[in-house]
Each structure stands twice: as structure tokens, then as C-alpha cells.
Amino acid sequence: MPQLSDMNWILIFITVSTTLVLTMVMLYWFDRRIVMRKICRPTVPSINKFLK
Known part of the structure; x- marks a missing residue:
């Protein structure tokens, strides 16, 4: 049955x-x-907290 194998x-x-x-x-x-x-840890701590 080809239909079954196609499925x-x-x-x-x-x-x-x-x-x-x-x-x-x-x-x-x-x-x-x-x-x-890694990028935001020294620069923007608020984004770092938001991502956690």
C-alpha cells in the first residue's frame, strides 16, 4: 500500500x-x-537581571 508508506x-x-x-x-x-x-555583566546589570 503506497499511501501508508507515504504517510x-x-x-x-x-x-x-x-x-x-x-x-x-x-x-x-x-x-x-x-x-x-557576558556582554551585559560589566555594562548593563538590569538586562542581566532580566535575562536570568
């Missing part, structure tokens, strides 16, 4: 792409947060 491939693709996107977003947010804390 399975679509589900696998959606799952993999969603996982990749979530991982990239988490890494980007985590990296940006660390960078912001």
Missing part, C-alpha cells in the same frame, strides 16, 4: 525536522543568553 515517510520527516528545529532554537537561545550575560 509514514511524511510523519518521519515531520518528526525529524521538528526535532532539528527545536534543537537549533534551544542552542541559539542558550548561546545568545550566555553571550548577552
Whole structure:
């Protein structure tokens, strides 16, 4: 049955792409947060408190 296998491939693709996107977003947010804390620690402590 080709329709079932097509659905399975679509589900696998959606799952993999969603996982990749979530991982990239988490890494980007985590990296940006660390960078912001490093930059703002000496200059703007209010932003540093807001990010925590």
C-alpha cells in the first residue's frame, strides 16, 4: 500500500525536522543568553537581571 508508506515517510520527516528545529532554537537561545550575560555583566546589570 503506497499511501501508508507515504504517510509514514511524511510523519518521519515531520518528526525529524521538528526535532532539528527545536534543537537549533534551544542552542541559539542558550548561546545568545550566555553571550548577552557576558556582554551585559560589566555594562548593563538590569538586562542581566532580566535575562536570568
